[in-house]
Amino acid sequence: MKIIKSLLTILLLIGSGVIILTIANHYMPSSSFFEREEVPPPNSLHSTVREAKDTLIARSAQKGIEVVITDGHRTDQEQNELYERGRSKEGQVVTNVAGGESYHNYGLAIDFALKLDNGDIVWDMERDDNANGKADWMEVVSIAKDLGFQWGGDWTSFKDYPHLQMNFGLSIRELKYGERPDTGEYAAE
Known part of the structure; x- marks a missing residue:
C-alpha cells in the first residue's frame, strides 16, 4: 500500500486519447526533465x-x-x-x-x-x-x-x-x- 500511496497517476482519456499512466513519484524527475538546458561548449x-x-x-x-x-x-x-x-x-x-x-x-x-x-x-x-x-x-x-x-x-x-x-x-x-x-x-x- 505504501507503494500505491507513493504513486503519481496521470489520467488521459482513453476514448479521446487518454491513457492512465502510473509513475512512482520518488522516481519522477524534476520539473526540468523535459526542459534541458544547454551546456557551455569546451574552449579548445x-x-x-x-x-x-x-x-x-x-x-x-x-x-x-x-x-x-x-x-x-x-x-x-x-x-x-x-x-x-x-x-x-x-x-x-x-x-x-x-x-x-x-x-x-x-x-x-x-x-x-x-x-x-x-x-x-x-x-x-x-x-x-x-x-x-x-x-x-x-x-x-x-x-x-x-x-x-x-x-x-x-x-x-x-x-x-x-x-x-x-x-x-x-x-x-x-x-x-x-x-x-x-x-x-x-x-x-
Whole structure:
C-alpha cells in the first residue's frame, strides 16, 4: 500500500486519447526533465582531434604535401561571424550553421588548406605539387579519413571541402546538452 500511496497517476482519456499512466513519484524527475538546458561548449580542441591533426600534418609532409590548419576550435561568436559572410556581410557563404551548431564549437573539427613552396595558402583541389599523379588535396583527405575524420566534401547538401570532423557518434543537439566524447581530454591547440 505504501507503494500505491507513493504513486503519481496521470489520467488521459482513453476514448479521446487518454491513457492512465502510473509513475512512482520518488522516481519522477524534476520539473526540468523535459526542459534541458544547454551546456557551455569546451574552449579548445579535443585531444584525439588535436593528435589526429598533428598526425595528418606529419603524414602529409611525408608525401611532400604541406598542410596548414586554417581553423580548429571556434567560439560561437567566431562561428556567427563566419555565418554572416554572404548574408548580412560581404563575401562568399562559407558555412550554413550559426554559433553552437558546428562541430568546431565543440573542439571536434578542423579546416585545412595547402601551403605552396612560396608560402601562399591555397584551397586548390586539383594541384599535384608532389607530382605523383594524385591531387594533393585528395591525398590529404584520404589520410584524414584513415585517421578517423569525416570529410565535409562527402556531405550531400552543402559541400565543405576544407572541413574535417570527428563527431564520436554525437549529434550537435547532444553536444549542446552536455554530452561529450568519452575518449581523451580537451587540450590547447
